[in-house]
Amino acid sequence: MTFERNPGPPAEHVPIPNVQPGQEPTPVQIRLQILSTEHWSLLASRGLAWNESFTRAGMYLTTLSGSIVALSLIGGVDGFNDPFFVVALVVLPVDLFVGIGTWLRMGAANFHDAIAVAGMNRIRGAYLEIAPDLAPYFVMGVHDDAPGIGITMAVPPGTAPFVHLIAGTPTLVMVLNAIVAGAIGAIAALRFVGTGAPVTVLLAAGIAAIVLAVEMSSARRKIVRGQRALEPMFPTPHGDGPGA
Incomplete structure (x- = not known):
């Protein structure tokens, strides 16, 4: 089962209706039932997104490793002549x-994950509105801004955003894409131009650097757009922690 979605319109900001004078509020039992149903729905949807990310990354690594093994066998038998270059x-x-x-799909899955986490944080906040005395027992975030989402995603406190990014699987995929692009350029240069080893290495490094820079720039723009799309409704008060 895969997690595939067609692109749709951006989420609309629906105003929260207020209880009018004389109107009965929603009973607590019904509120809890609705919130719990939505909570489990977000958990299941987030699980599908994570599962597809791992599946796509594993498929890419398997495909790439199989290709490298096949090329090494062909090169050993053929002596790295024309058949090797063709393959x-x-x-x-x-x-x-x-x-x-894989990289593009993982980016979409990560954005979906952030939306799901923001939604679950709002639901936890609603739980605390119903039972505020349970606040000490919540270890995940209850606010839907960046600090609250970071708490739920278990981002270590004080960790620079750059460190968190380079430790992620999408960054690994970006680097592998750049290396593969550099290898393609180097093999093409050796076959059709006959460049020497120093020039070939520099060409491969240059292509890899360009591809990596383009990917990083695109990822940064997507992160900025995603942060703007997730407008917090319940920001974290200064000095608050999990469950606060």
């Missing part, structure tokens, strides 16, 4: 396509 220039672009698709 490499056919297989490696396919690997790069799989890698780019």
Whole structure:
């Protein structure tokens, strides 16, 4: 089962209706039932997103490792002549396509994960409105802004955003994509231009650096757009922690 969605319109900001004078508020039991149902729905949806991210990353690594093994066997038998270059220039672009698709899909899954976490934080906040005495027992965030989402995602306190980004699987996929692109450029240069080893290494490094820079720039823009789309309704008061 995969987690696939068609792109839809941005979420609308629906005003929260206030209880009018003389109107009975929703009973606590019904509120808890509705909140619990939504909570479990978000948990299941988040699980699907995580499952697809791991599946797509594993598929990419399996495809890439299989291609490298096949190329090494062909090169050992053929002596790295024309058949090796032909197979490499056919297989490696396919690997790069799989890698780019994996990276794009993981970005969409991460955005969905952030939306689900923000929703669950709002629900926890609603739980505390119903039973504020339970606040000491909540270890996850109850606010839907960046600090609250970071608490629920278990981001270590004081960790620089750059450190958190380079430790993520999407960054690993980005680096592998850049290396594969550099390898394609180096193999093409060796076969069609006949460049020497120093020039080939520099060319491969340059292509890899350009591809990585483009991917990082695109990821940064997507993160900024995602942060703007997630407008917090219940921001974290200064000095609050989990369950506060």
